[in-house]
Amino acid sequence: MEHVRSKDGTPIAYERSGKGPPLVLVHGAAADHTRWATILTELERHFAVYAVDRRGRGQSGDVGPYRIEREYEDVAAIVDSIRGPVNLLGHSYGAICSLEASLMTSNLRKLILYEPPIHMEVQENYPSDTMDRMNASLQAGEREKVLIIFLKEIVRIPQNEIDLLRSLSTWPSRVATAHTIPREEASVKAYILKAERFSRMKTPTLLILGGDSPPFFRSAIETLKRFIPNSRIVVLPGQGHAAMETAPQLFLREVIGFLTEKT
Numbered sequence: 212m213e214h215v216r217s218k219d220g221t222p223i224a225y226e227r228s229g230k231g232p233p234l235v236l237v238h239g240a241a242a243d244h245t246r247w248a249t250i251l252t253e254l255e256r257h258f259a260v261y262a263v264d265r266r267g268r269g270q271s272g273d274v275g276p277y278r279i280e281r282e283y284e285d286v287a288a289i290v291d292s293i294r295g296p297v298n299l300l301g302h303s304y305g306a307i308c309s310l311e312a313s314l315m316t317s318n319l320r321k322l323i324l325y326e327p328p329i330h331m332e333v334q335e336n337y338p339s340d341t342m343d344r345m346n347a348s349l350q351a352g353e354r355e356k357v358l359i360i361f362l363k364e365i366v367r368i369p370q371n372e373i374d375l376l377r378s379l380s381t382w383p384s385r386v387a388t389a390h391t392i393p394r395e396e397a398s399v400k401a402y403i404l405k406a407e408r409f410s411r412m413k414t415p416t417l418l419i420l421g422g423d424s425p426p427f428f429r430s431a432i433e434t435l436k437r438f439i440p441n442s443r444i445v446v447l448p449g450q451g452h453a454a455m456e457t458a459p460q461l462f463l464r465e466v467i468g469f470l471t472e473k474t
Contacts, residue, residue: 212270215292218284224270225263225289229255232320233293234470236262237286239303240395241358241388243269245381246302250459257467258298263289265305268388279308279398286312296320298470303328303366303452304395307402310435313414321470325419326452328366329404329431337364345393354389361392366452367425375456404431406438416442417469419462421450428452445469 214222225235226244234254238246244262247254254260266285267273274281286308290297295318301309306327313322341364348356362368362376376382416439420432436444445465447454454462 212264214270215288217266217281217288219274219281221266221272221274221281221285222270223263223266223272223285223289225261227259227261229258229260231256231258232298232470233295234258234260234298234300235286235289235293236260237299237301237305237309238263238265239301239305241361241385241392242381243384243388245384247455248379248381250455250463253459253463253467257471261289261293263305265308267391269384277394277398279395279402280311282308283311283315287315290316290318293318299323300466301325301327302455304399307399310409313412314408319414321474322414322416323419323466323469324416324432324435325454326421326424326428327431327435328399328428329402329434330400330427331404331430331434341365342393342396345396349389349393355386357389357392358386361396365396368452372451372453372457376453379456404434406434409435409439412439413441415469415474417465418442418444419454419465420444420446421452421454422446422448424451 212224212226214224217223236247244264247262264271297318298321299309299319300323302325306324310324345357345360362373418432418435432444436442447461450458
């Protein structure tokens with residue numbers, strides 16, 4: 212693992228592999244850089260991959276109090292440390308961080324955002340006691356229970372996909388990040404998209420949406436499409452929030468096709 216110092220001095224780790232144009236991968240909540248394991252080998256055939264550990268997990272540092280804005284700076288610091296221009300792919304919470312980081316750097320070539328959990332006019336409510344139960348489970352040391360509550364009740368991942376995730380070698384690393392889930396979910400609820408700020412963005416942007424994903428993901432993607440001038444939406448039929456595992460070849464085809472096409 213290598214490190215870059217973010218604006219506040221926090222060391223942010225990433226694993227570099229492969230050869231080709233640079234591609235930075237920013238994972239979502241309840242994950243670390245290993246969440247890309249199912250598609251990494253194929254990405255390495257085309258790109259020099261920089262798989263990031265977001266702050267608070269893996270070999271990255273962490274400081275309090277937590278603010279999501281520091282994560283924007285983390286992503287921008289990594290992008291700016293690479294001889295560019297750089298491709299940037301963010302998933303879920305990492306997609307919010309990547310979106311906001313795109314305004315902090317001039318070193319981007321292309322941007323991919325896979326279902327940022329931005330709540331727009333369509334609200335996807337979860338049980339009122341969900342956060343309390345996650346925090347109680349965390350205090351009781353039941354880290355896996357925190358993760359399952361998050362995946363099932365907030366992200367709305369179906370049980371068969373949760374079972375798939377549990378069968379993968381990356382599941383223990385997901386459980387290890389459980390302490391970051393409540394703070395990140397609180398940040399998502401407080402996040403307000405000021406979409407007009409992206410109306411002058413020139414970076415070609417691919418917005419990925421699962422065909423079976425909850426409505427609030429579609430609402431966010433469609434809103435971003437309206438405001439990001441050089442953007443387009445691709446819908447992954449029959450998929451939800453974890454197509455990297457549930458349909459890796461479909462996901463790779465769209466990602467690699469977008470990143471390798473001439474602009």
